[in-house]
Amino acid sequence: MSDSCDACGSSVEDALARTIRLSVDRSTVDEQRLCPGCFAEWIDRYEQQMRTEPDVTIDEENDIIVD
């Protein structure tokens, strides 16, 4: 079974899909299922944001945490 990417809408196999969770104050406020390309863009965007916004971190499970 395959589902579509939340960002670009193209279908993506479960084996390739990545899920990103955006958490604020330890509660999940957004969860997106992404294809590998959109996942890489997300990480790039948040890594840039982390340089200017020290409160944003990405943990080892690719959860994006905003304290």
Ligand SMILES: [Zn+2]
């Ligand atoms: Zn995508």
